[in-house]
Amino acid sequence: MTRMIALALALTAAPLAALAMPVVGDVVGTNPTDATAALKEKGCTVTEFEAEDGKIEAKCTDDATGKAMEVYIDPASGAVAEIKGND
Numbered sequence: 705m706t707r708m709i710a711l712a713l714a715l716t717a718a719p720l721a722a723l724a725m726p727v728v729g730d731v732v733g734t735n736p737t738d739a740t741a742a743l744k745e746k747g748c749t750v751t752e753f754e755a756e757d758g759k760i761e762a763k764c765t766d767d768a769t770g771k772a773m774e775v776y777i778d779p780a781s782g783a784v785a786e787i788k789g790n791d
Contacts, residue, residue, distance in 0.1 A: 726784050734782040
């Protein structure tokens with residue numbers, strides 16, 4: 705019985721954890737202050753920003769796993785255009 709309860713809790717919580725990470729299309733903003741705050745709310749701590757291929761690249765760490773990732777932001781809309789490194 706205890707195993708069934710633990711499994712049910714794990715299956716219930718798993719989708720919530722997945723929703724916490726940023727996804728393509730999320731609007732996080734075009735300036736470092738707004739983007740850092742929005743990505744932090746999504747569970748991604750930003751360590752630096754740089755321009756790359758016409759996009760804003762936010763280098764960050766997944767708070768849940770500690771895995772490094774790169775979030776590319778469209779500078780015109782502030783929307784996440786691409787995410788690399790969080791496979």
